[in-house]
Amino acid sequence: MLRQVSSPLLWLLLGAATVSAFVVEGTDALIIGVIIAGSVGLGFANEYRAERAAEALHHEILHLVTVVRDGEPTSVEVTHVVPGDVVRLGVGAIVPADVRLLTANDLECDESILSGESIPGERSASPVEVGAAIADRTLGSAVTNGSGRRASIFVP
Secondary structure, three states, X not given: OHHHHOOHHHHHHHHHHHHHHHOOOHHHHHHHHHHHHHHHHHHHHHHHHHHHHHHHHHHHOOOEXXXXXXXXXXXXXXXXXXXXXXXXXXXXXXXXXXXXXXXXXXXXXXXXXXXXXOOOEEOOOOOOOOOOOHHHOOOOOEEEXXXXXXEEEOOO
16 A cells, blocks of 8 residues: 555645645545545555465465485475485476585586576586585576486585
C-alpha cells in the first residue's frame, strides 16, 4: 500500500483535488478523489495478486541435487545439502554450495553471476586454498560442459 501512496502523480492529483475543493468546485474534487481511490485500490489489488502468484510459483519449484550419502545416491532439495555431502554435478546443474571437486571431467562452469566473466571457467580437482577469492569458488554457477563426478561441500 505504501508503494501506491508514494507516487508523485498521486500527490499531484491530491493537490488538484484540494485546490478544487477550496475554489468551490466540489464536483471536480469528488471526481479526482474517486479516480485516486480507484487507482490506489486497483494498484494495490494487482500488486498483491502478483506477489502471491510469484510466491506460489516459487514454492512449486523444487531445486533438486543428487548427493551421495552412506554410499547411496539420492535426490535432495538444495536447501537440505549439508557439509560433508558428496554432490554429483552434470551439464545444466546449478552448483548448490561452495564445493571442492574430488574428480572432474572437462568441467566448465558459467560463473558470470559471481565474477562477471562471460566465458565459462574451467574447473579441476586440484586443491584451492581456504581463503580463495570468490572467482575460485563455484556457488550458484551453472555447469556448462563436462561433469564433476563427485564434489564435496567446501568447509573452510
